[in-house]
Amino acid sequence: MRGIISYGAYVPYQRLRREAISAVVGGAPGRGARSVASYDEDTTSMGVEAGRLALRSVNRRVDPRACWFATSGPAYLDKTNATTIHAALRLDRDAAAIDMGGAPRSGMGAWRAALRGDGPTLVVTSDIRTGLPASVDERDGGDGAAAVLFGGDDDGAVVAEHLASASTTEEFLDRWRLPGESRSQLWEERFAETRYPPLAEQAWGEALKRAGLAAEQVDRVVLTGLHARSVRRVARGLGVGKEAFVDDLSATVGNTGTAHPGLLLACALDGASPGEVIAVVSLADGADVEVFRATDAIEAFAPIRTVAAQIEAGSDALPYGKFTNWRGMLPIEPPRRPPPDRPAAPPSTRAEDWKFAFVGSRDRSTGALHLPPQRVSWKGGAQDEMDPAPMADVPGTIASFTVDKLAYSPSPPIVFAVVDFDGGGRLPIELTDVDVSEVAPGDRVEMTFRRLFTAGGVHNYFWKARPIRG
Amino acid sequence: MPSHGIKGQVAIVGMGCTRFGELWDKSADDLMIEASDEAFASAGTGKDDVDAYWLGTAMSGMSGMTLARPLQLRGKPVTHVENFCATGSEALRNAAYAVASGAYDVAMAVGVEKVKDSGYQGLNASGAATDGTGRTLTAAAMFSLVAPSYAEKYGVDPDEIKEVLARIAWKNHFNGARNPRAQFRKEMDRDAICQAPAVAGRLGLFDCAGVADGAAAAIVCRAEDAHRFTDSPLYVHALSFVAGAGTGSLDPDYDYTTFPEVVATARDAYDQAGITDPRRELAMAEVHDCFTPTELVLMEDLGFAERGMAWKEELAGTFDLDGDLPVNPDGGLKSFGHPIGASGLRMMFECWLQLRGDAPEQRRIQTDSTRALTHNLGGYPGEMVSFVSILGTEPG
Numbered sequence: 001m002r003g004i005i006s007y008g009a010y011v012p013y014q015r016l017r018r019e020a021i022s023a024v025v026g027g028a029p030g031r032g033a034r035s036v037a038s039y040d041e042d043t044t045s046m047g048v049e050a051g052r053l054a055l056r057s058v059n060r061r062v063d064p065r066a067c068w069f070a071t072s073g074p075a076y077l078d079k080t081n082a083t084t085i086h087a088a089l090r091l092d093r094d095a096a097a098i099d100m101g102g103a104p105r106s107g108m109g110a111w112r113a114a115l116r117g118d119g120p121t122l123v124v125t126s127d128i129r130t131g132l133p134a135s136v137d138e139r140d141g142g143d144g145a146a147a148v149l150f151g152g153d154d155d156g157a158v159v160a161e162h163l164a165s166a167s168t169t170e171e172f173l174d175r176w177r178l179p180g181e182s183r184s185q186l187w188e189e190r191f192a193e194t195r196y197p198p199l200a201e202q203a204w205g206e207a208l209k210r211a212g213l214a215a216e217q218v219d220r221v222v223l224t225g226l227h228a229r230s231v232r233r234v235a236r237g238l239g240v241g242k243e244a245f246v247d248d249l250s251a252t253v254g255n256t257g258t259a260h261p262g263l264l265l266a267c268a269l270d271g272a273s274p275g276e277v278i279a280v281v282s283l284a285d286g287a288d289v290e291v292f293r294a295t296d297a298i299e300a301f302a303p304i305r306t307v308a309a310q311i312e313a314g315s316d317a318l319p320y321g322k323f324t325n326w327r328g329m330l331p332i333e334p335p336r337r338p339p340p341d342r343p344a345a346p347p348s349t350r351a352e353d354w355k356f357a358f359v360g361s362r363d364r365s366t367g368a369l370h371l372p373p374q375r376v377s378w379k380g381g382a383q384d385e386m387d388p389a390p391m392a393d394v395p396g397t398i399a400s401f402t403v404d405k406l407a408y409s410p411s412p413p414i415v416f417a418v419v420d421f422d423g424g425g426r427l428p429i430e431l432t433d434v435d436v437s438e439v440a441p442g443d444r445v446e447m448t449f450r451r452l453f454t455a456g457g458v459h460n461y462f463w464k465a466r467p468i469r470g
Numbered sequence: 471m472p473s474h475g476i477k478g479q480v481a482i483v484g485m486g487c488t489r490f491g492e493l494w495d496k497s498a499d500d501l502m503i504e505a506s507d508e509a510f511a512s513a514g515t516g517k518d519d520v521d522a523y524w525l526g527t528a529m530s531g532m533s534g535m536t537l538a539r540p541l542q543l544r545g546k547p548v549t550h551v552e553n554f555c556a557t558g559s560e561a562l563r564n565a566a567y568a569v570a571s572g573a574y575d576v577a578m579a580v581g582v583e584k585v586k587d588s589g590y591q592g593l594n595a596s597g598a599a600t601d602g603t604g605r606t607l608t609a610a611a612m613f614s615l616v617a618p619s620y621a622e623k624y625g626v627d628p629d630e631i632k633e634v635l636a637r638i639a640w641k642n643h644f645n646g647a648r649n650p651r652a653q654f655r656k657e658m659d660r661d662a663i664c665q666a667p668a669v670a671g672r673l674g675l676f677d678c679a680g681v682a683d684g685a686a687a688a689i690v691c692r693a694e695d696a697h698r699f700t701d702s703p704l705y706v707h708a709l710s711f712v713a714g715a716g717t718g719s720l721d722p723d724y725d726y727t728t729f730p731e732v733v734a735t736a737r738d739a740y741d742q743a744g745i746t747d748p749r750r751e752l753a754m755a756e757v758h759d760c761f762t763p764t765e766l767v768l769m770e771d772l773g774f775a776e777r778g779m780a781w782k783e784e785l786a787g788t789f790d791l792d793g794d795l796p797v798n799p800d801g802g803l804k805s806f807g808h809p810i811g812a813s814g815l816r817m818m819f820e821c822w823l824q825l826r827g828d829a830p831e832q833r834r835i836q837t838d839s840t841r842a843l844t845h846n847l848g849g850y851p852g853e854m855v856s857f858v859s860i861l862g863t864e865p866g
Contacts, residue, residue, distance in 0.1 A: 336590055343602025351601040370720060372603065378717045400619055400726060402671035404611035416607055418615065418719075418726075426722045428605065428612075452602065460602040 002115060003292060004160040005062060006149040008053025009266035009307045010046050011253055012037050013433040013466070015316040016323050018139055024320045025134040033316045034254035037143035039326040039411040040432055040450040043071040043126040044081045045461065046145035048088040048449040050262075051124050054147035055089060056393060057304045062149060062156045063092050065119035070100040070107040071126045072258050075451070075459055077101075077179075084461060085124055087356035088449050090390070104226060105284035107258040108167075111148065112288070115162050120151035127257035130327050131183040140228070142254025146262025157297040160269060160278065162290065164210035168199040169286035174227055182328065189229050196230035200287040201237055207279070207289035215239035218291070219276045222246045222264040225283030226255060234283065252311045263307065270306045272298050313469035315435065326411065337408040342456030353388065358447055358463045360425065361386035369425030389425070391447065395468060396421040398443045403436055410453050419445055419465050433466040444468045473710060475742030476570040478866040481696035481703035482688050484513025487819040490684035490807035491653040498530045498584040499540035501685035505812075506541060506580055509687040513699040517541055520689065521574035523548040526561030526581040527811035537580055552811075553713070554848020555760065557581060558686065559814030559857040563709045565690050575691060581816075582685035583809035609760065610678055612850035614671030616763040619726040624778040632672060634781045635762035636663040639676045639804055641790055642759060646801020648791075648833035653680040653807030677762040682807025686815035688822075693865055702826045704818075707841060708742035708860035710735040718852015731856040732771040732847060739858040740773070743841070743866070748773045749795050752860075753839035754824055756817035758847045759802040769797070772845060772858075796835045799824060810848075814857065817844035821861045840864050 014037070018030025037046060047069055055062065067089070069082035082097035091097070100106040107125035114121035129141025152158070174192040177184040208215060221244050225231045235245060246268045248255070256263055261282045268278045272294040280290045324330040343355075353359035354372045361373030368379035369389055376383045401417035415431040417439070431439065432450060445465040452460045486508025488501050496504075502525075510516050525537040525548055534548025553560040558581030565577035621631045640660045646652040658676060666674035689699070696703035714731040718724040736748075745751050757772065759765035769780035774795055775788070783789065789797035800806050800820040803813060821842040823829040841862035848855045 338588070338590055340602075340606055341600070344599035347599060347601040351603065355601050355603050368720070378715060378720050399722070400615045402611050402614040403668075404607050404614075404670045406608045406610060406669055407606055414607065414611070416605075416611055420722045424722065426720055426724075428719050430605075462603045 001158055001161050002150065002152045003158040003162040004148055004269070005120060005151045005156040005158055006054045006058045007262070007266050007269055008050050008057060008147045008303065009263045010050040010053060010145045011035050011307060011310040011314065012041055012046065012143055013314055014038050014318050015314045016318050016320065017316045020320045021134070021139055027134060030139050032251035034139070035142045035144055035256070035314065036318055036323055036326070037128045038433065040452060040464065042075045042451050042459070043073045043128055043145070044075045044084050045449050045451050046143065047071070047085050047124040047126040047147070050126065050145035050147040051085055051089050051122060052392070053304050054122065054149050057302065058149070058156055060156065062120050062151065064095055064122040064149065066096040066098070066117065066121045067091055067124065068098050068100055068110040068114060068121065069124045069126070070110045070258050072102060072104050073128045074099060074101045084356065087352055090353070090357045103285060104258040105286070105288070108261060108282045108284070108288040111290060112165055114150040115165065115290070118152070120149060120155040123148050123150065125259045125262045127259045129255060129257045133324060133329060135183065137184060140250065140254055142249070142256040144253060144256040144259045144263055146259045146266055148262055148265070157300070158295055159298045159301045160272070160292040160294050163293055164207045164291045166203040166207035166210060166289045167286060168203045170195060170199055174285065189227070192227050193229045193233060196225070196227060196283045196287065197233050197237060200234040200281060200283055203287040203289045204238055204281060207291050211291045213277065213291070217277060218244060218279045220244055220246055220268045220272070220278045222261060222268055222278065222280040224248060224255070224260045224264055226257060227283060230283055234281070238281070267307045269294070269298070270303055270308065274298055317435070322411070335406065335408055335412055337406065340408055340453055340455050342458040343460045355462055357390065358392040360389040360391050362389040367424060369421070371425060371427040391421060391425065392463065394421050394423065395444055395446050396465065398439065398441050398445060399426070400441055401431070401439050415439060417445070417465060430464045431466060432464040473738050473742065475708055476566060477707050477742055478705055479570045479693055480566045480690050480706040481693045482690055482706065482818065482822065482861070483696050483699035483703050484509045484515065484689035485687065485819050485822045486512065487651060487686040487816055488684050489651045490682040490809055490816070492586045493683040494586065496683065498582050501584065501683060502537055502540055502580055502582045505582070505685035505687040506578070509578065509689050513689045515576070515689065515699060517543060520576050520578045522546065522565070522568055522577045524561040524565045524577065524579045525550050526552070526557040526579065526814070527583060528552050528554065528557045530582055530584045530811065554855050555758070555808070555810050556814055556846040556848040556855050556857045557811040558816065559844070559846040559859065560711070562688055562690070562815060562818065563711060563857070566706050566709060569690050569692050575695065576689065578687060578689045579815060580685065580687045581812040581814060583811040584683050585681055585809060586683050608670060609850065610673055611670035613761040613764055614673040615726045616767055616851055617672065620763065620767065623725060623727050626781055628672070631781065632664060634766065634784050635677055636660045637784055638759070638762040638765050639663045642798050642802040642804035645791055645799050645833055646805025648830065649801050649806060650830070652801045652805050653682045654801070654805040673761060679760045679803035680805060680807035682809050684807060684809035684812045684816070686812045686819050688815055688818060702863065704822055704825060704861045704863060705865050706859065707862050707866045708739035708858070710738035710742065710858045711855070713855045714849065714853055716853035724852050726851050728767060729771050729847070729851060729854060729856065731854050732768060732845065735856045735858040736772045739860050743860040745860065748843065751839060751841060752795060753837035753842050754796045754799055754821070754835050755843040755845065756800065756802070756820050757797055757845040759798055759804050760808065762804070765797070765802070768845060772843070791833060791835065799829070799833055799835055814844065814846040817846060818859065818861060825861070825863050
């Protein structure tokens with residue numbers, strides 16, 4: 001039996017209220033809010049966060065044999081982004097890490113490949129969706145990531161068995177974007193509305209046939225696609241009741257594109273009971289359908305953090321000006337400090353476990369923790385008597401903090417704290433996802449993987465601390 | 471700390487110091503020539519009679535040629551040293567050891583920094599290629615952690631600490647206003663200091679040292695040769711230096727209310743000089759007031775005040791120009807300005823003026839003591855280098 005062993009979804013902390021958009025650019029005030037990747041997040045860093053949740057939610061450690069990363073907004077071209085996720089998750093050296101980039105459909109393609117492959121395979125999907133100010137994509141898009149760990153019984157407890165797949169494909173212009181452009185273009189929506197429904201119905205029918213199920217036997221349906229009109233129309237033709245559809249999170253998150261099937265599947269699995277049949281239908285240049293059935297193991301499965309909890313924990317105080325600045329639409333005057341140097345390749349590789357996975361070293365004799373790792377202990381002076389100390393999942397407490405209004409940051413000011421980790425160890429480190437007026441010594445924090453800045457065309461990935469919420 | 475010191479073996483026989491400030495019209499070369507010329511003149515000697523040179527600069531040049539070229543030193547050993555903001559002190563320390571060892575008869579330490587050519591505010595260091603995980607905070611942010619920790623540890627209201635810090639800034643501006651070589655020569659109103667915009671945490675603009683260009687120089691020889699150059703030399707009673715291992719950022723017990731490296735150098739220097747009660751035995755002290763909370767903590771780390779009491783002593787005026795122990799009578803980094811490579815030598819220059827009775831009357835200290843202390847640090851709380859010297863008019 002091959003299926004889903006674990007999953008994790010990541011919704012960034014920042015939200016933009018849609019009425020904050022219309023307040024600046026006009027138009028009818030939108031309802032609800034969309035999720036926003038912070039200035040220090042990109043599709044790779046969000047993918048790492050989703051991947052961490054997926055791997056941590058498994059009862060016993062599973063070592064994926066492959067990591068496939070799909071996004072329509074890769075942080076790098078030519079350089080594989082999945083290798084960063086591979087490093088941050090400390091996957092085995094002989095596990096492949098491969099990007100599947102370009103169109104949102106590549107996310108469903110990665111699932112399909114993982115379902116047909118063997119060994120535990122982690123599929124990470126991630127997107128930052130936006131467009132020009134006042135566009136529908138800006139308003140209705142969302143940012144987020146999802147990770148699904150596929151595998152068989154030998155790899156771990158399968159919580160959702162895979163029953164069937166089906167796809168249909170047609171070449172037509174619905175949405176497209178030239179490389180380097182900041183917005184997608186759309187053909188008149190009524191055209192694609194004639195193409196998607198028959199594609200979806202055909203794939204849906206085929207998938208049900210292969211699964212040996214009738215439509216009414218499907219308990220939950222994840223139906224998603226960036227072409228909203230088609231999604232609405234297809235929903236009426238699947239032969240399942242309204243109550244079966246998983247909330248598309250348009251009011252709270254927005255459509256996260258490549259990540260959305262995974263994000264909504266996570267919602268469905270967060271509340272699934274044994275025996276429940278869950279179908280995922282994705283409309284993107286055709287239709288892809290995957291059908292799963294929750295197993296008894298779903299009852300024992302406890303996600304580290306549910307999607308609902310993350311939606312609840314967000315902050316919607318983000319001003320529209322800051323959002324447009326973060327998305328590169330509104331450049332602002334930088335601080336009068338020299339921009340940082342780009343991180344250098346050889347030291348970054350030598351420090352891979354530290355930089356990407358937040359692994360320090362611990363002195364065997366005294367237990368003294370070193371962040372970053374050191375060869376000679378600060379306590380007792382023992383040399384080369386250290387064990388690796390993975391600290392990414394260890395929470396800490398703020399001992400002291402400050403706000404630096406002068407230091408360089410892509411989004412000043414820097415909020416900075418001295419963090420004491422549970423079980424010993426200290427690191428003075430930058431905070432993120434914080435409202436400075438609410439920070440206080442004694443606050444609890446957790447580590448999060450971020451892109452500190454980009455210099456000389458190189459993204460500088462490292463870790464920050466953020467308040468524990470939800 | 472097993473340090474033997476060179477008490478009484480070395481004398482400073484000539485010193486020079488430029489005006490500090492935003493010296494747009496002067497190059498580092500100009501500043502080194504100016505400080506050196508003044509030092510040569512005060513020792514009644516010239517560049518050819520100095521056997522070896524130590525140049526301290528953190529970011530204004532590399533190699534001894536940075537000094538050899540502008541001064542046109544021919545066939546002289548010139549050593550470039552760098553040790554963060556204690557670079558100037560490090561130059562003097564090495565020059566002093568060179569003559570004490572007998573390797574040279576006369577040596578000179580020159581410290582210079584040209585920071586205002588960078589085009590940016592504040593200090594900017596760039597170093598070796600890295601993995602990008604190091605902190606990029608300003609020094610102000612790192613030192614802004616001190617005052618809240620101090621206030622909490624000793625149960626002082628944070629607003630009261632703010633008043634204390636403002637008084638430190640006020641004192642150093644008061645002194646600097648009486649110093650024609652200082653960057654800022656204006657007394658500051660304490661309310662204005664408190665109301666200045668925040669730079670980091672609760673540290674305001676006037677809690678921070680001035681960023682300045684400048685140079686200073688000292689000529690040293692063995693004590694027995696001192697009177698060949700001057701009737702009133704300044705003897706080196708102690709030199710102590712510690713480069714921290716950076717444990718403050720690793721050790722959860724470090725609480726940001728003391729600088730262990732400073733405590734270590736103070737203890738070592740007092741041992742070398744035979745000082746047991748620094749507050750009584752010293753005429754004055756020049757300390758590294760890069761930020762006002764730094765000076766507050768230094769008063770305790772250097773043994774001028776009991777633990778937890780420095781804030782009261784500051785309010786009581788203990789460290790004022792006419793106080794029990796004048797601290798930073800020249801205005802300190804706060805108002806004299808802080809050209810990194812020059813600051814350590816600038817501190818000694820004030821001792822040179824004060825102990826020999828050459829300080830301008832309006833800031834001359836009244837004392838029966840013959841010894842003074844300089845304290846110079848570089849880095850951040852928990853991870854710093856520290857230097858302490860004791861200088862005196864008696865051979866010791």
